[in-house]
Amino acid sequence: MKSLKVFFTGLTLTVFSAGLFGQQSTVYISVLSTKLFVVGAANPETGLYYKKTGDTVWNHTGAKNIRAFGLAVHTPYKGSLICIASGNGVHRSTDGGATWRITTGWEITEVLSVVIDQSDPNFMLCTTPYGVHRTLDGGITWKECNNGIKEKFASSVVIDHENNKILYCGTEDGVYRSENMGESWQRTGLGVSGVRVVVQNPKDPNTLVAGTDDHGIYVTRNAGKYWEKTEAGLDHLTFYAIAYDPTNPQVLYAGGYVTGVYKSSDGGLSWTRKNEGLTNLNIHSLAVDPTNGSRVFVGTQWSGVFQSDNAGDTWRNIGLNGSQVWTISVQPF
Amino acid sequence: MKHTILVLLLIALSQQVGAQVPDRDAYLRGFEQRVSYVTSFYDTMQTAGYYQIAVRYAHNRDIARADKMFAELLREPRGDMFWMIPSIGAYLHGKDKMSAETRALVRNAWKTYAPYRGDTENHWCMYYSALYLAAEQWPNLPGSEWYNGKSSEENLREAKEYLIHWIKITTSIGQGEFDSPDYFPEYAMPMVLLSHFARDPEMKMRGTMMSDYIFADFATEHLDGQYIGGYSRIYQPAVYKPLLSGGSAFAWLYFGTGTPTNSGWIVIPALCDYRLPQIIYSIAVDRSSTIIEKERKRVRNVIRFGTEKNPPAYKYTYITKDYGIGSLQGGILQPIQQHTWGVRYTYGRPYTTIFGLHPYWSGYEVGMFFPEEVKTLIADVVASKGTYNNPDKWTGGSPFERTFQHRNTLLVLYDIQPGTTTEHIDGFFPRNLEERIVDPSGWIICKAGDTYVGWYPLQEYEWKEELESPANSLSDIGRPQLERVKETGNWRLRSHKRQNGYVIEVRSNDEIGSFEKFKAGLQKHIPKATLLPGKVSVHYKTLGGDAMQFAFPEKRVLNGKAIDLSKTRLFDGPFLSADVGSEKLTMTYKGKKRVLDFKAVTITE
Numbered sequence: 025m026k027s028l029k030v031f032f033t034g035l036t037l038t039v040f041s042a043g044l045f046g047q048q049s050t051v052y053i054s055v056l057s058t059k060l061f062v063v064g065a066a067n068p069e070t071g072l073y074y075k076k077t078g079d080t081v082w083n084h085t086g087a088k089n090i091r092a093f094g095l096a097v098h099t100p101y102k103g104s105l106i107c108i109a110s111g112n113g114v115h116r117s118t119d120g121g122a123t124w125r126i127t128t129g130w131e132i133t134e135v136l137s138v139v140i141d142q143s144d145p146n147f148m149l150c151t152t153p154y155g156v157h158r159t160l161d162g163g164i165t166w167k168e169c170n171n172g173i174k175e176k177f178a179s180s181v182v183i184d185h186e187n188n189k190i191l192y193c194g195t196e197d198g199v200y201r202s203e204n205m206g207e208s209w210q211r212t213g214l215g216v217s218g219v220r221v222v223v224q225n226p227k228d229p230n231t232l233v234a235g236t237d238d239h240g241i242y243v244t245r246n247a248g249k250y251w252e253k254t255e256a257g258l259d260h261l262t263f264y265a266i267a268y269d270p271t272n273p274q275v276l277y278a279g280g281y282v283t284g285v286y287k288s289s290d291g292g293l294s295w296t297r298k299n300e301g302l303t304n305l306n307i308h309s310l311a312v313d314p315t316n317g318s319r320v321f322v323g324t325q326w327s328g329v330f331q332s333d334n335a336g337d338t339w340r341n342i343g344l345n346g347s348q349v350w351t352i353s354v355q356p357f
Numbered sequence: 358m359k360h361t362i363l364v365l366l367l368i369a370l371s372q373q374v375g376a377q378v379p380d381r382d383a384y385l386r387g388f389e390q391r392v393s394y395v396t397s398f399y400d401t402m403q404t405a406g407y408y409q410i411a412v413r414y415a416h417n418r419d420i421a422r423a424d425k426m427f428a429e430l431l432r433e434p435r436g437d438m439f440w441m442i443p444s445i446g447a448y449l450h451g452k453d454k455m456s457a458e459t460r461a462l463v464r465n466a467w468k469t470y471a472p473y474r475g476d477t478e479n480h481w482c483m484y485y486s487a488l489y490l491a492a493e494q495w496p497n498l499p500g501s502e503w504y505n506g507k508s509s510e511e512n513l514r515e516a517k518e519y520l521i522h523w524i525k526i527t528t529s530i531g532q533g534e535f536d537s538p539d540y541f542p543e544y545a546m547p548m549v550l551l552s553h554f555a556r557d558p559e560m561k562m563r564g565t566m567m568s569d570y571i572f573a574d575f576a577t578e579h580l581d582g583q584y585i586g587g588y589s590r591i592y593q594p595a596v597y598k599p600l601l602s603g604g605s606a607f608a609w610l611y612f613g614t615g616t617p618t619n620s621g622w623i624v625i626p627a628l629c630d631y632r633l634p635q636i637i638y639s640i641a642v643d644r645s646s647t648i649i650e651k652e653r654k655r656v657r658n659v660i661r662f663g664t665e666k667n668p669p670a671y672k673y674t675y676i677t678k679d680y681g682i683g684s685l686q687g688g689i690l691q692p693i694q695q696h697t698w699g700v701r702y703t704y705g706r707p708y709t710t711i712f713g714l715h716p717y718w719s720g721y722e723v724g725m726f727f728p729e730e731v732k733t734l735i736a737d738v739v740a741s742k743g744t745y746n747n748p749d750k751w752t753g754g755s756p757f758e759r760t761f762q763h764r765n766t767l768l769v770l771y772d773i774q775p776g777t778t779t780e781h782i783d784g785f786f787p788r789n790l791e792e793r794i795v796d797p798s799g800w801i802i803c804k805a806g807d808t809y810v811g812w813y814p815l816q817e818y819e820w821k822e823e824l825e826s827p828a829n830s831l832s833d834i835g836r837p838q839l840e841r842v843k844e845t846g847n848w849r850l851r852s853h854k855r856q857n858g859y860v861i862e863v864r865s866n867d868e869i870g871s872f873e874k875f876k877a878g879l880q881k882h883i884p885k886a887t888l889l890p891g892k893v894s895v896h897y898k899t900l901g902g903d904a905m906q907f908a909f910p911e912k913r914v915l916n917g918k919a920i921d922l923s924k925t926r927l928f929d930g931p932f933l934s935a936d937v938g939s940e941k942l943t944m945t946y947k948g949k950k951r952v953l954d955f956k957a958v959t960i961t962e
Contacts, residue, residue: 056729062741063475064439087471087504089437093728112474112505125506130485130519134476134660134728153660153728177661177728196661220730237731262732281732306733325733 048077049315050103050355054092055347059326072108082343085121094137094351098145102357105145109135114150116163127163136179141188149206151178156193158206169206180221186229194219199234201248212248220264227273233292235263241278243292257295258286267310271317277336279307285322287336298336303327311352323349378639387613392627398619405429407443408624414451415628423451424459431462437472438480441487442546446625449490449554467491471504477657478533479543482523486547489516493556517560524567528940528955530667531927535654536578537590538602542622544571545607553629559958566953566960568631572611573944576641577650577932578674581703582608582615586674586683590694593744596751597785598707612641639946640932644678650930653937656690662725671922673762679703679865680808684767686922687759692726693742695754698767700863704806708787711810715771715782717755718746748779761907763915765863766899770909773855781853784812788846798880809875811862815886815895818852856888860897
């Protein structure tokens with residue numbers, strides 16, 4: 025077990041008081057755009073939004089028009105440290121969104137995802153069409169980490185929750201694995217094109233699931249050595265989002281291009297469609313509330329966010345209609 | 358009114374085509390008249406706008422109104438890099454004249470408004486040029502005083518690094534959004550601003566040199582206000598009405614060609630002290646000799662579905678005093694708005710062009726260049742480029758199209774896969790041609806004043822009258838409001854065969870003697886083609902007697918000798934010379950020389 029660092033390099037940390045851990049939660053979403061996005065035009069507000077349990081409206085924080093693809097929240101500090109992956113780079117706030125700084129320079133652009141090591145908030149990774157970048161000092165400096173990756177377009181990266189030296193990255197030519205914090209990569213047993221998302225089982229670090237463009241969903245139970253295509257119950261092949269229920273890792277949700285939501289209750293062996301009330305089947309993000317596994321959130325392309333309070337049996341729209349919701353994160357505070 | 362007529366008359370008299378290039382004094386007089394024409398249009402305009410503000414400050418006229426306009430616009434800044442450039446331009450022209458309150462408002466905007474950096478080269482060029490100038494203006498401020506949380510020094514350093522990077526790759530392997538009639542302003546404006554306002558002498562020099570560079574690039578492929586050749590990007594109205602492009606506004610201001618315009622794009626540059634070197638002006642307007650220009654450019658960043666980040670784009674352009682014909686080698690070289698080839702001429706404004714294309718679109722194409730999801734990208738693109746997935750569109754490249762040009766003869770071949778978004782090819786023939794004869798020999802023979810164009814379709818085709826042009830919807834980001842009219846009377850040649858192609862021959866009256874001789878010549882020169890799936894080729898002997906063999910996609914043979922496009926230099930023509938990797942451009946004109954050395958950051962003459 026790693027120790028938790030209690031400072032951020034070069035920055036002062038403000039720890040917010042939060043509600044009762046395990047009961048209140050906060051949903052963070054990144055809105056990439058609205059339907060009528062035109063660079064340079066008077067685009068409607070987009071970016072990072074959040075909503076705490078009981079809030080009736082979405083709150084916006086950070087820049088308003090930056091092509092926000094991804095987000096990451098540092099859970100142990102209860103939302104004080106938040107990052108946005110955007111067209112402008114990696115934005116970082118250490119005061120819960122009150123102030124922001126773009127940590128990256130001109131070389132890092134169109135950032136598609138960002139992750140923060142939950143045990144070391146100074147260790148972050150971001151993925152871009154040009155590959156993976158890493159910081160070990162909280163964003164003061166970034167290093168390109170693509171050694172071994174053939175097709176650099178990287179959509180998704182995972183830091184192993186038990187050993188932060190181990191990373192997984194979804195690229196245009198499969199899933200790669202690093203055992204040295206990104207210094208070098210080796211392709212795992214999954215070599216299909218268009219890997220869009222990789223997620224790790226919250227309990228078993230050797231089990232991961234990958235969603236792809238046109239090739240369906242794959243599961244590995246041996247840290248990427250072998251991957252099995254999971255097909256039972258799936259009628260679609262393009263998946264942009266996969267989420268585990270943190271309270272029960274046998275339960276997963278998946279969604280993608282006009283798929284609606286699929287649910288698996290057997291660790292990804294078989295799937296069932298769960299679309300009642302979901303008026304837009306074009307899914308780009310999914311997350312399960314860690315304080316309540318029945319509460320699931322879906323981000324759509326251009327119809328905002330939907331919520332289910334019964335583990336996917338029914339859905340209702342909870343706002344931001346017209347938005348492309350690229351990423352969702354639900355935090356236990 | 359009398360004044361306006363006089364100015365227009367003087368402007369018309371100052372426009373030159375041909376050998377008699379006005380001397381420096383005459384050029385500068387004409388330039389100042391054009392500056393006066395365009396800026397006077399804005400200095401009394403009452404609606405708020407950054408151009409109106411900049412002119413008022415520069416002319417020291419109605420400063421209070423300019424301040425008020427600035428305050429009005431800064432209540433809710435918008436436009437990202439399209440805000441950054443004109444707003445910093447207006448500020449720099451007026452910072453010593455505006456009120457302290459206005460200066461504070463401008464400063465505050467750079468603290469509170471976070472512009473999107475964009476996803477392409479013109480965005481980054483504008484963003485970082487503006488950020489550089491702003492960071493110079495407000496040094497020593499901490500990150501809390503800037504929208505991005507970075508200090509003045511950090512912003513200055515980052516902007517400088519990007520600009521030097523862009524200059525290096527542009528002068529080494531070619532410009533990315535190259536030779537774009539519609540995106541020329543997005544490069545000219547920031548470079549001219551850097552040239553005028555950068556405090557750092559080296560960055561100021563770089564601004565001057567890159568202004569020279571892009572103007573020289575335009576000048577050598579310029580005719581009568583038009584950019585000639587293949588382009589990386591063009592919007593639909595300007596593709597068949599060339600003088601509508603923003604680049605043509607710059608041609609009018611700096612070359613004195615085309616038609617007088619009050620385009621907003623040229624207002625802030627017009628107020629700057631950058632003056633086109635006489636050698637570039639001469640290159641732009643002297644059409645006493647035929648120009649054959651070969652260039653190597655750079656494909657925009659390929660982020661997936663490719664093996665090379667910036668593959669080469671090769672250009673071939675042939676220009677006389679009456680017309681120009683130019684082409685890119687074909688394939689997908691830029692997303693959405695590529696113009697692979699075209700003939701443009703001096704006759705018959707506004708429809709001064711004939712061209713063809715395979716109207717293609719796909720998630721694959723846009724996925725090569727944009728990071729969003731391939732399956733929904735087309736819908737994203739259509740939000741701003743409404744014609745992208747229109748089967749009748751007039752812009753765009755195709756992976757199933759290739760060209761082979763030698764002098765004023767062009768061969769174009771298509772081998773279109775079944776099931777592609779469109780399985781037809783189109784040709785644009787304007788309504789104002791004096792002749793459009795379908796000759797029994799198979800040639801379509803056109804007369805546009807002293808320019809004669811022959812088009813030999815390799816497959817059967819039909820004529821369709823153009824009924825309507827999709828409107829351009831981008832006026833809200835600062836583009837001039839373009840005409841929205843029914844385009845009746847133009848003609849579309851459409852052929853539905855997937856294995857297809859055509860031969861284009863162009864001659865001027867000076868070159869061939871008469872239209873009748875042109876017709877008679879074409880009747881004796883009939884292409885021989887093989888048009889089978891995976892096996893598309895054409896053999897053709899040009900009017901000039903050269904034997905051209907072309908097999909799709911890349912086999913080009915001229916008089917028995919294979920053409921190797923990879924040997925193309927950055928610039929290779931009578932006026933411009935540059936080698937790949939050189940970071941240097943040499944301009945020559947009638948014994949005069951100007952060398953831009955970007956490594957040394959020097960200009961020598």
